[in-house]
Amino acid sequence: MLDASADFKSYICLICGWIYNEAEGAPNDGLAPGTRWADVPDDWLCPECHVTKVEFAMNEF
16 A cells, blocks of 8 residues: 555656556556656656657646
């Protein structure tokens, strides 16, 4: 079970706007809930537009 108080962040694809949330992960794309952005493989691709993680930026509201 994930610690609800953990400081999870989200990252947005600058190409298509898809958002990766560390707390939720992307289970359908091989990233378990709680996977930190730093632990996402460099060759992972955005599930919407297929760019690499260098095209993502931290999503700050």
